[in-house]
Amino acid sequence: MNVQTTQEQLTKALAATSRVASAKAGLPVLGNVLLRTSGSNLLVAATNLELAATTHVGAKVASQGDITVPAKLLSEFVANLPKEPVELDVKNHRLTVTCGGYTSTLNGIEADEFPELPTIDEKTSIHFSISRDDFKQAAAQTTLACSNDVTRPVLTGLYWHTHDGSLYLVGTDGYRLAERKLFTSKSELAAIVPVTTIHEALRVLPDSIEELDVLFDDSQVRFRIGDTEITSRLIDGKYPDYRQLIPTSSETSLTVATDELTRTAKIARLFARDSGGSITMSVDGDASQLAIKSVASDIGDNTATLDVEATASGSVSLNSRYLSEALAVIGSESLTIAFSGKLAPIVMTPDAKSSDYTHIIMPLKS
């Protein structure tokens, strides 16, 4: 193999792929990145068997071929080269990289040992186009509620599904739940995408891309972001029927400015460290005031009062970290919090004309 490309293009391609590579005991080739000529392109790919990242770089191909070399070393090396043409030459399982006054030779592993890259049948797959901004916001709003608990794999994924003709993303860990409605769709989908795949797609997503494509087949999802594709397995299993958990009415409903409640939640959290993060929200409907109290017997206690609009008085305790994290992604200047006594789920929604986001937090015993 002998190809010539530019330092900028190769740096970008390696940044988009090499992070996926990670050598496993007995499988050193997984720590490598695959370089393979493909017509007048150079394919750059890495995989951890669950997730594969591939991209193409325009190149002058003098002779076809392929090799795999340590991903991290090649990526850091190329990133530090001057912005000049780069020549890649393969002989005897060794890759020689030449750029300006630099010549380096990396010992490789032959490409035959690299795992097969996943394929998706584009004709039979379900396909969505999503704007970068919608995807970034929806992912941030929902992945925060996903679980880390590998004993319940279904909850470690983000649930992409259609319902009543719209596409929804949902995350839940059993203590909180976040649902974001995206747009209308005639497809029928119910798929659980690993959160790590979403994070990898977000990491690769450049500001220059306006729209990305998401493709689903029965067992895989592919994010196509410009020249880069992130493909991973879906999580097997049935997602819980979460809709029945969302309360349809409430006893107390209040509207509050997001930035004021954010500050209050942050301060309350400092004082709630000794009490597992528990804080109590008490609404005085007559005075139109919300009091947030944290009690931490060892270090002290804290009370903040905020002016709010409220329908009725009521009180509920919840985890201050969950409150802070929800406020960070609510995406509106004010929000509505609705609850019914100390035991029913607390429902937070952005205070906007068309509310596509619902965040639910289970109360704590107070």
Added chain:
Amino acid sequence: MNVQTTQEQLTKALAATSRVASAKAGLPVLGNVLLRTSGSNLLVAATNLELAATTHVGAKVASQGDITVPAKLLSEFVANLPKEPVELDVKNHRLTVTCGGYTSTLNGIEADEFPELPTIDEKTSIHFSISRDDFKQAAAQTTLACSNDVTRPVLTGLYWHTHDGSLYLVGTDGYRLAERKLFTSKSELAAIVPVTTIHEALRVLPDSIEELDVLFDDSQVRFRIGDTEITSRLIDGKYPDYRQLIPTSSETSLTVATDELTRTAKIARLFARDSGGSITMSVDGDASQLAIKSVASDIGDNTATLDVEATASGSVSLNSRYLSEALAVIGSESLTIAFSGKLAPIVMTPDAKSSDYTHIIMPLKS
């Protein structure tokens, strides 16, 4: 105690002091910050017994008094309050902080249990005024060579001393040495300042301060930075007679652009991971070229060639991390590297008219 001040002032004072506080087993009061009225000021102080940070805040003092409260909690709490007046009120070893709609009570420890703050006799002490920029650069250029090895405490400090009528800062760990000349001085000084004290002074130093004062008595140093004072013990012991280690002549001397050598050193370091960071510099005096080679048998090898001005040919091996770190602080567009064969120390100096900086790296066996 009852005082009123502003959120901004109190936040700044706590940021400058509270990081020093750290509770030790049996001495919980060291995790606290001391608040004490002093005329129409509020003294804010923290200490870890080695180092004390104190500052003063302008305040309306309604009643005198003092208390200590958890430093980290108070600091984070005040930083998150709205930018409004703050009232501090002490009753029964409890501090109540009121600001806007926020009221918090922190459980304290009485101020009697707080260690006595260090004092320096200003009349008998040796005193220097240093511009912020000089101090920042000189500290960065010299502390990087100080040792972390607590079995040789003297080398974990920065050596401040006068020689031939000038003040010098010196750091060395036995493998490298950095000396920076500051300015002429008629004082006589030989003092070893803990590097942690230098770092704390740098952390507190705001961009708004043009000049800081440094005071030495027999056993202590004080950095006076605006309203804030950092005072610490000096390190006991005699600093090595390092001047005899600096070569006065060289067989090979080369001049090279700092940014090009920085890039080359960074790349060479990637390939030198398996060989303890060792790289070899080979100068070809006739061709005016410097070749930097790293050999890492497992992963590959790397050679870079740079155009340089050189007096003679020669070759020497050194640690690539030391080279990179020295280049990062050399502070000039080009530099001179002088060495004599494979065993003598390598001398790096900025290529400027008045060179006040000398950086020495011991060679490695190649």
